[in-house]
Amino acid sequence: MQPVVRSLKILWVIARYRLDTFFHHAAMPWYVRVCFVLLPWRYLIPAKAPRGMRLRLALEALGPVFIKFGQMLSTRRDLLPDDVAIELARLQDQVPPFPATKARAIIEAELGKSVDELFQSFDLEPMASASVAQVHSAVLHDGRAVVIKVIRPGIERVIRQDVDLLYTLAWLLCQLWVDGRRLRPVEVVSEYEQTIFDELDLRKEAANGSQLRRNFEGSSILYVPEIYWDFTRRNVLAMERIYGVPVADMEQLRAQNTNLKKLAEQGVEIFFTQVFRDSFFHADMHPGNIFVSRDNPEQPQYIAVDFGIVGSLSAEDQSYLARNLLAFFRRDYRQVAQLHLDSGWVPESTNVHAFETAIRSVCEPIFEKPLKEISFGLVLLGLFQTARRFNMEVQPQLVLLQKTLLNIEGLGRQLYPDLDLWKTAKPFLENWMKDRIGPRATYRALKLQAPELLEKLPQLPQLIFDTLQHTRKGSDDSAELLREIERERKRSRKRWQRRLLIGATFLAAAVVVAEPEVKAALDVWPWQAWFLAALGWIMIWRA
Incomplete structure (x- = not known):
């Protein structure tokens, strides 16, 4: 009984907030459009409020599970119109x-x-x-x-x-x-x-x-x-x-003379440290989960709580993302397009020239603004939306990252409106790339793998011998498989020839039997000739 009551409540909320207007009726089958036209609440309940507000209010009316779903949905700006995503972001927990x-x-x-x-x-x-x-x-x-x-x-x-x-x-x-x-x-x-x-x-x-x-x-x-x-x-x-000031409480932060510029820049540093140094980032960094320590306002320290949602990136995704951002701010759109292909985020068959042109058309208007006014989160959003037109698969780890970056960026600009996110992030990204690709990175990798290599060194001759033996056995097996394939091909050819010959014989017999003189001499019925012809065509078809 409870699921029925719940379903009726959902239907009532859909009617009350006119969620039927979210569907483009012209894109639906005619019978579905007829059903929507006949909905009684269309003529009783006007849809006055904006669609995003109506969706938000509907989710709030449906309870905590739907509220949580709306919050998660608000992060999927790659799927939602901006007005809906912005309104859903207002859902309170x-x-x-x-x-x-x-x-x-x-x-x-x-x-x-x-x-x-x-x-x-x-x-x-x-x-x-x-x-x-x-x-x-x-x-x-x-x-x-x-x-x-x-x-x-x-x-x-x-x-x-x-x-x-x-x-x-x-x-x-x-x-x-x-x-x-x-x-x-x-x-x-x-x-x-x-x-x-x-x-x-x-x-x-x-x-x-x-x-x-x-x-x-x-x-x-x-x-x-x-x-x-x-x-x-x-x-x-x-x-x-913990005892701290909620990060959104600007009045208290100013009252204790918090260095807001430093606090905003440290938020950016924390984000990039989590993403690129640790590959483990707090993915729910909205203002309700972030506090500021009261101990030293001039050298402020963040306090984080609620770790239910975290994200991580593979080493490959880290590298591609860092190189994408660096290439983007250098306006090297060809490299941005190529990196999307190399990472597998878009299909290999994508026309790289067309993709580069599409990225340029989206990004160039952004660079008409001063760097400090460029939204890092919206840069990523623009890239992903452009890539989606070229059949980019949704990357869940990048969606979480984008959501977190938008939270951090919004928080930073609230604390210090003149925050130049790129100026703060660029040195971090460049140093990380040098550290990852340079000689020191190679030395660290060798040092890390040295114990395992030394442990396996005495076994190397045996490993080489086993590999050669396996390769030889594999070659023998492959040769035997090829011989078996050849034998099967010959058997198949013989079957084909045999069926073709039998089919041709049946067809010839049907033609002969259909002759009036032969039919009279042998006292053959017409259906018998058709039967022989059918058998002939069946055998030829099987061949």
Whole structure:
């Protein structure tokens, strides 16, 4: 009964916010257009608000799972019109909290002890409540202040039902809308399903936080709170409590005389360090997850929380991305086009000259602006949208990267509007490329592989002998296979000749039998001649 009620609620929300207007009726089959014309709410509920606002309000009305989906969808600017993506980005991750008694019961069930035994004190009033979890403050018996994140009870079942409905809607979108397949809604839902179910296992988030903390151990620009594994399970996470200024609270930052220019530049440095040095980046760096330490306003330090979504790049993607960005800002569009082909992001059959021309037509207007006004995130977006016209496959790791870069860039410009992102990033990229490609990189690679090479050196003669033996055996096997193929070819040729001969014989017999004199002499019926002819053609066809 519950899925039926849920489906009826979704139908009501679709009607209330006139989501039917998102479909281009002319691109649909006639019978679908007739169904849309007959929808009763078309004549009762006007679609006054902009389409992006109506979609955002509809997702908010459908609850936390759909809100989370809308947030993820807002990052797919390669698939959505700008007005819709911008409106979806406004979705807030705040929902009513669930009762503290349930949070307490979950903690006790997961950790196997009562809250009073586990903590010196535990605040029943939640600090924050999000779509899949809420956070309580507590103090350990040794006096350390912590935050306890608890997964919402029953949320996995609710998410599974809603994700199944999303798959149904995605399938209908593909069937009813010509552009539906191009937008790949089923793959978008699949990506969302993996992301949100990963977030339901807080051990994964804790592991991400531990890795990020290790990467920035001792850093003066980013602090990552400590994870307390003794109090962490699938549905419960314990983390060091931090005290900082929310990065979006400009009033407090100015009141404590924070060096905003330095803070903005350090945000860029943190992003590129995560992407190119560590290949492990916090992919949910919106203002709600970023704080600024109060300790030293002149040398400010970021504090990051919420590690449910992280991204990484392969060494090849790192290299291609860095070279793409450097080539782009040098206006070397031929190299940008060639790098997209070399990386496999677009098909090998792509006309590199046409691709280069398309990139130039998109990028040249951007360079009419001063460098400090050029949006790095929109540069990537422009490149990906252009590449998509040349059948570029959607690269999930690049979508996460673009989302993170847009967050960082928006944050940096909010802190310091005159931030020149390119001036800050270019030296980092150039030094990284030199370090990766130069003699030092070759020396490091040899040094890293030296123990393994030395270990295998005594085995080298045997390995060479085994390889030669294997090659020889492979050659013998190949020769035997070729001989077998030749024998089969001869047998096939004989079968072909035999069937052709039999077929020709049947046809000749049919012609002879069809002669009036022969037919009278042998007392043959006409159907017998046709039967012989049919047999002849069948044998020839088989040959």
